[in-house]
Amino acid sequence: MTIPTAPDQAADDPAADDQAYDVIVLAGGGARRFGGTDKVLLPVGGRPMLDRVLAACAGAASVTVVGPQRPVDPHLPVRPHWAREDPPGSGPLAAVAAGLGGGAAPVVVVLAADMPLLDPDVVAGLAAELASGPNPDLEGVTLTDGTGRTQPLAAAYRRTAVERVLAETGDPRDQPARRLTTHLKCATLHSPRAARDCDTPDDLAAADRLARTPTESTERPPMLLDWAQQLTTALSADATETGGSPVVDADLINTVLDLARDAAHNVDRPAAPLTTFLVGYAAARRGGSPADLAACVELARGLARQWQTRGGSADPSSPGGTESGSAD
Numbered sequence: 001m002t003i004p005t006a007p008d009q010a011a012d013d014p015a016a017d018d019q020a021y022d023v024i025v026l027a028g029g030g031a032r033r034f035g036g037t038d039k040v041l042l043p044v045g046g047r048p049m050l051d052r053v054l055a056a057c058a059g060a061a062s063v064t065v066v067g068p069q070r071p072v073d074p075h076l077p078v079r080p081h082w083a084r085e086d087p088p089g090s091g092p093l094a095a096v097a098a099g100l101g102g103g104a105a106p107v108v109v110v111l112a113a114d115m116p117l118l119d120p121d122v123v124a125g126l127a128a129e130l131a132s133g134p135n136p137d138l139e140g141v142t143l144t145d146g147t148g149r150t151q152p153l154a155a156a157y158r159r160t161a162v163e164r165v166l167a168e169t170g171d172p173r174d175q176p177a178r179r180l181t182t183h184l185k186c187a188t189l190h191s192p193r194a195a196r197d198c199d200t201p202d203d204l205a206a207a208d209r210l211a212r213t214p215t216e217s218t219e220r221p222p223m224l225l226d227w228a229q230q231l232t233t234a235l236s237a238d239a240t241e242t243g244g245s246p247v248v249d250a251d252l253i254n255t256v257l258d259l260a261r262d263a264a265h266n267v268d269r270p271a272a273p274l275t276t277f278l279v280g281y282a283a284a285r286r287g288g289s290p291a292d293l294a295a296c297v298e299l300a301r302g303l304a305r306q307w308q309t310r311g312g313s314a315d316p317s318s319p320g321g322t323e324s325g326s327a328d
Contacts, residue, residue, distance in 0.1 A: 021108065023062070083098045091174045096162065127156045155181070
């Protein structure tokens, strides 16, 4: 088997940097459940899955994509190299072998191209957990999904350990990627959102919904928090001057923003401001206490989750709804 090499390695040798990592993105295989469509080019959150995975590799010393060369966003933070397993379609372990020559860093992160909810923090976290973790004998760190299932194609491995497994395997063709996790001493990193893969159209639709739901790192932009703080100060001052108490605080801000997110995700974007207004108005009519607000928020959230689950209808007599419409 011919192992391709990266055409333009960095001037500094990544093998000398204990924190450096290379990424191998596996983007081959068929897509029978998608009617023969090139699955990795299907959009999630408005971007092809392959572009989303490559964007998550921003901190890598090199990125090698194993599979047919496709067009990718020229504005990505990485410029991928391309390789093919020999022969094409000979399985994930053969693809790892084909991509291993694309870099020289001591840690290799292996990612499947159908995991569009990966992000740079998760990918870098896998590598850092392996490189800097308390256990020097550790040979790999894999993501686990919401069921606790490990993802060997969302994992960081020591390069020497991968080379050893490949040598012990001999011919990697048609061998499963789980040979890496079963033959190596691995730890796990729990990340239900990032560990989702898209094996079916239903998986793709679920990932698309989640991609359009802001994560905790993005749903509180500084501008929004600054505005909320200034408005809170003004509202609290006005309440004090008129004999009321300044009940608007940081916890209330987060409660309202979370409610708005749930309404936008489960019902429709215009439902967010309408929901927060109606909840605030109802809480004020009940008496305006934190308990009144909490009760109204819980009712609205339950209805919003039922609305998504039932496809556009909800039972207002149900006080809490279910968790089936909530994101990871």
